[in-house]
């Protein structure tokens with residue numbers, strides 16, 4: 181969790197220094213992300229993140245410079261290996277990872293791999309039509325998937341009360357005849373236990389689960405947002421007293437916390453060094469990662485691009 185916190189801070193600094201064009205900070209959501217991702221079996225499960233799930237990447241041992249390269253706005257969706265890491269490229273389409281996870285879970289069921297998909301989404305995403313379709317489909321076919329909602333109080337400037345009718349994302353599960361559970365998203369062990377149980381149920385052929393982790397986005401929506409324009413400082417201060425990293429740290433001795441800080445500082449140093457050393461990618465690659473087999477139309481565009489590049 182401390183590595184996630186410190187890399188998150190570093191990513192903001194890199195954005196301010198012009199290295200990253202933009203970044204979506206996750207400060208305050210470390211327990212939700214680390215606790216849930218830690219419950220996966222990386223030998224057979226797969227996670228589908230949003231733009232704000234750095235903590236999942238950290239917990240899954242993903243190459244962090246490669247992961248943060250996703251925020252360079254190049255066309256690769258990052259320079260790490262999603263298949264080996266079991267973490268899909270992050271999806272900036274709100275609700276997008278949810279449908280992908282359900283599709284993957286359908287494949288896992290057909291191939292009988294024993295794998296479980298875990299998808300991240302936000303309180304705002306829960307009001308997207310895609311998310312309803314995904315949950316309904318997963319329930320009908322009893323697919324091995326865990327729907328992990330981080331209810332962080334806000335969808336950019338729209339508060340949960342104006343986004344989630346009925347007040348609960350977890351409660352929606354009842355309508356699909358699947359399991360729904362609400363958990364303190366700032367309690368890493370509670371999140372881990374809830375996710376481990378949901379993953380085990382899915383693996384055993386049980387129903388999918390909707391987990392709603394109640395947490396708070398302590399920073400801005402993105403590096404181009406100013407939350408001071410839409411939410412009171414008192415709200416931020418109240419939640420800072422429930423800081424998940426401080427809560428987890430309180431379980432440790434000062435020596436253990438110091439060791440974790442030293443480790444995090446070293447990870448940050450290495451990530452910064454590698455990220456800033458990345459040169460430009462060959463422009464030709466723009467065409468390489470769209471389809472496994474390029475379409476005729478794409479090849480035509482590539483030819484036109486080459487001609488204009490030569491010109």
Ligand SMILES: Cc1ncc(C[n+]2csc(CCOP(=O)(O)OP(=O)(O)O)c2C)c(N)n1
Nearest residue numbers: 232272273274302303304305332334335336
């Ligand atoms: C389909 C779609 N609609 C709108 C947007 C613009 N947008 C980006 S983030 C966001 C809010 C999402 O809120 P939430 O799901 O709560 O996730 P959070 O940002 O709080 O992590 C919106 C509306 C988008 N990226 N994709």
Ligand SMILES: [Mg+2]
Nearest residue numbers: 302303334335
């Ligand atoms: Mg939100």
